[in-house]
Amino acid sequence: MASNEFKLVANKLRKRVLEMCFANGGHISTSYSCVEILVALYFAGVMRLDPKEPKLLSRDKFILSKGHGETILYAVLAERGYFPEEWLTTRYRTGDCILGGHVDSKVPGVEVTTGALGHGLGVGCGIALAAKMDGLDTLHYVLMGDAECSEGSIWEAALFASQHKLGNLIAIIDLNGIGSLDYTKNYIALDSMAEKWRAFGWNVLEVDGHNYDQLISALTISRSDINKSPTVVVAKTIKGKGVSAFEDDPVWHVKPVTAEFLELGLKELGK
Amino acid sequence: MYSKFDMRDAFITALYELAKRDSNIIILSNDFGAPALDRFRNDLPKQFINAAISEQNIISTAAGLAKGGKKVVVYSIATFITLRALEQIKIDLCVMNLPVTILSVGTGYAYSTDGPTHHATEDIAVMRAMSGMKIYSPSDANMSAALVETITNLSGPQYIRLDRGKYPIKHAIGNSIKNGFSVWNESSKPKIAIISTGGMFHRALAVSDVLSADGVDSLAIDLYQLKPLQPEVLGQVLKKCKAVVTLEEHTQNGGVGSIVAELIADENLMLPLKRVAIKDEQLYAYGARENLHLDRGLDVGSAVDGVKDFLQKINC
Numbered sequence: 001m002a003s004n005e006f007k008l009v010a011n012k013l014r015k016r017v018l019e020m021c022f023a024n025g026g027h028i029s030t031s032y033s034c035v036e037i038l039v040a041l042y043f044a045g046v047m048r049l050d051p052k053e054p055k056l057l058s059r060d061k062f063i064l065s066k067g068h069g070e071t072i073l074y075a076v077l078a079e080r081g082y083f084p085e086e087w088l089t090t091r092y093r094t095g096d097c098i099l100g101g102h103v104d105s106k107v108p109g110v111e112v113t114t115g116a117l118g119h120g121l122g123v124g125c126g127i128a129l130a131a132k133m134d135g136l137d138t139l140h141y142v143l144m145g146d147a148e149c150s151e152g153s154i155w156e157a158a159l160f161a162s163q164h165k166l167g168n169l170i171a172i173i174d175l176n177g178i179g180s181l182d183y184t185k186n187y188i189a190l191d192s193m194a195e196k197w198r199a200f201g202w203n204v205l206e207v208d209g210h211n212y213d214q215l216i217s218a219l220t221i222s223r224s225d226i227n228k229s230p231t232v233v234v235a236k237t238i239k240g241k242g243v244s245a246f247e248d249d250p251v252w253h254v255k256p257v258t259a260e261f262l263e264l265g266l267k268e269l270g271k
Numbered sequence: 272m273y274s275k276f277d278m279r280d281a282f283i284t285a286l287y288e289l290a291k292r293d294s295n296i297i298i299l300s301n302d303f304g305a306p307a308l309d310r311f312r313n314d315l316p317k318q319f320i321n322a323a324i325s326e327q328n329i330i331s332t333a334a335g336l337a338k339g340g341k342k343v344v345v346y347s348i349a350t351f352i353t354l355r356a357l358e359q360i361k362i363d364l365c366v367m368n369l370p371v372t373i374l375s376v377g378t379g380y381a382y383s384t385d386g387p388t389h390h391a392t393e394d395i396a397v398m399r400a401m402s403g404m405k406i407y408s409p410s411d412a413n414m415s416a417a418l419v420e421t422i423t424n425l426s427g428p429q430y431i432r433l434d435r436g437k438y439p440i441k442h443a444i445g446n447s448i449k450n451g452f453s454v455w456n457e458s459s460k461p462k463i464a465i466i467s468t469g470g471m472f473h474r475a476l477a478v479s480d481v482l483s484a485d486g487v488d489s490l491a492i493d494l495y496q497l498k499p500l501q502p503e504v505l506g507q508v509l510k511k512c513k514a515v516v517t518l519e520e521h522t523q524n525g526g527v528g529s530i531v532a533e534l535i536a537d538e539n540l541m542l543p544l545k546r547v548a549i550k551d552e553q554l555y556a557y558g559a560r561e562n563l564h565l566d567r568g569l570d571v572g573s574a575v576d577g578v579k580d581f582l583q584k585i586n587c
Binding site for chain 2 (some may be wrong): 086111112113114115116118119121122123124125127128130131133134147152153156159160163166259269
């Protein structure tokens with residue numbers, strides 16, 4: 001898939017997420033900040049996966065530790081064919097919603113149930129360590145929010161991964177600078193994110209989280225040398241990226257998408 | 272065979288034998304040791320990880336290892352692993368129903384003079400609130416070792432809580448642990464059943480012995496599997512009695528007394544119940560274990576007197 005096609009896919013996914021959030025809710029700006037990251041992982045050949053065989057032993061694994069970004073992940077998985085696209089309208093946050101408000105490992109293509117923050121990296125450590133013990137060459141990606149990095153459990157996991165040289169573990173920080181209520185700079189010392197991870201013994205790569213070339217390059221990790229330090233990709237992003245009304249404004253973490261913003265968003269994305 | 276060990280070393284010794292044959296068995300230690308663990312670490316270094324003082328990450332990592340097909344035993348002090356990592360236990364183990372064994376040491380006031388920070392006086396309450404969590408609380412070294420068998424074909428999370436110190440061996444090797452409880456001092460027409468778990472079962476047995484010698488026929492029940500219960504089977508035993516007493520080294524909120532109260536209600540047994548436990552206002556304290564027991568009425572003499580008063584009150 002060429003770079004311009006990634007943009008088309010991203011655009012399609014953003015429209016779908018907008019419609020899903022309008023219909024049944026969701027964290028729109030959280031999903032929008034990581035669209036390019038997920039497109040790079042799922043559509044650019046970075047991850048080794050086969051939607052027809054979601055339990056294949058040789059598959060790479062993705063954990064959405066910021067589980068409230070479920071809307072974009074479900075849109076991605078449907079687009080890749082893990083489950084019928086109609087689930088996004090009939091089974092997302094409605095009825096017998098198999099696609100609930102946070103990601104659930106019962107959904108085809110989802111590896112780990114998340115929702116409470118700060119769990120994904122630790123579970124990723126265990127999955128990566130088990131693969132290493134068994135001599136598998138699989139890679140394991142964990143996407144976290146920057147505000148999520150306030151959780152102490154993440155730093156416990158960071159120490160563990162570093163100690164055990166989990167070179168098959170790749171953390172991605174969606175560095176959008178906004179938590180649930182406010183800009184992170186106003187309430188918690190999460191600046192110098194790269195230095196923090198470097199101090200914990202990780203191989204740190206800093207990228208523009210909306211630039212495919214940079215993302216694909218950083219996320220493409222060697223499978224032959226997994227006894228090195230784990231890698232963290234610190235991806236600078238804009239929360240709500242793609243629809244200017246949603247961009248870089250804390251209020252959109254929880255604000256419902258009304259008909260007015262649905263129309264506005266579709267119009268801008270339809271350009 | 273395990274009589275020379277305490278419950279902890281008995282379990283780890285049996286686990287060592289199993290782990291020698293099954294390389295998927297992994298111990299994650301919360302920077303916590305044991306004499307029997309030294310041999311495990313030395314002989315099976317690839318199956319032992321000191322995962323440091325990081326309870327939350329240990330549970331999450333255990334979940335990930337289980338997803339990768341490993342049979343993980345998390346080894347920690349009871350109060351630390353159950354309270355510090357409770358959300359990880361709920362979400363990473365219970366919601367995803369992963370086969371992980373939490374092996375904890377130091378139930379109740381076992382770490383007596385170390386104080387409330389080290390007392391596991393709430394672990395039953397919180398762990399039995401976790402959906403799908405099995406809970407075992409053995410009372411001697413043989414039973415503790417026998418629980419290792421559960422690891423081989425585990426289908427979901429389990430919590431095994433061990434008291435410290437040596438207790439008399441009451442259960443023969445090879446005895447089934449499938450019933451979930453054992454009955455002692457059986458008689459044809461018991462007046463009362465005294466139910467306890469773990470090391471405190473021996474206290475319940477001593478109370479039963481004294482009562483029976485004083486003419487009050489009493490059963491002692493070792494409730495070594497706290498969850499799931501076999502309510503109908505246990506209910507059939509209790510129905511033979513006129514009253515029930517629970518005795519435990521745990522807060523009165525949510526422990527064995529609560530389990531039995533719920534059983535009596537749910538099975539419509541209509542039996543008077545006395546709960547001897549740590550009262551809410553008496554929970555946090557320092558002291559030698561026997562002093563703590565005396566102050567809280569958990570010693571044999573106080574428990575016997577309490578049972579007799581109770582029987583008088585209910586005209587039994």
